[in-house]
Amino acid sequence: MNQMKLKILSRSENEIFARNTVAAFALPLNPTLSELSDIKTAVSEAVTNCIVHAYGKGEGWIEIECSLDNARLHIKISDSGKGIADLNEAQQPFFTTLADEERSGMGFTIMKTFMSDFCVTSRLGEGTQITMTKDFGAKAEADAQ
Numbered sequence: 001m002n003q004m005k006l007k008i009l010s011r012s013e014n015e016i017f018a019r020n021t022v023a024a025f026a027l028p029l030n031p032t033l034s035e036l037s038d039i040k041t042a043v044s045e046a047v048t049n050c051i052v053h054a055y056g057k058g059e060g061w062i063e064i065e066c067s068l069d070n071a072r073l074h075i076k077i078s079d080s081g082k083g084i085a086d087l088n089e090a091q092q093p094f095f096t097t098l099a100d101e102e103r104s105g106m107g108f109t110i111m112k113t114f115m116s117d118f119c120v121t122s123r124l125g126e127g128t129q130i131t132m133t134k135d136f137g138a139k140a141e142a143d144a145q
Helices: 012-025 033-054 107-114 137-144
Strands: 002-009 061-069 072-079 117-123 127-135
Touching: 002 012, 012 033, 012 061, 012 072, 033 061, 033 072, 033 107, 033 127, 107 117, 107 127
Parallel strands: none
Antiparallel strands: 002 061, 061 072, 072 127, 117 127
16 A cells, blocks of 8 residues: 655645645556546645635645555545534535635535545534545446446
8 A cells, every 4th residue: 555645735826736746646546537637626625625714814734645555545635724613514515604705615515526435524623634535447337336
């Protein structure tokens, strides 16, 4: 099993670096272009949530941990920000706490759609952690049936 850990500041310019780093880490699994796009999109959504919601107008750290296990990519993205008050509500499509900033409220829905497994945990005042898994090849095909 291969592993990597990345720690970045919650700045918008670091989002593209994070998504491309995770996608590059997944290359030994021989992903299709569609699978790479799914990974990049899900990581972008998770990191953007940290940047926009976890620290508000301030800055903090975002930690990204990945591992490759057989035909699976495991991703954990966490922050130490303000946390989410109501996880069920936050995961509803179109729910956003920042409607005045033209946020779509689709981040969690997109992550769930593009990844094989998805889980979010959060504690007020302590931060949020998103764990996602992407299955590749035969594993992904078997799970789709």
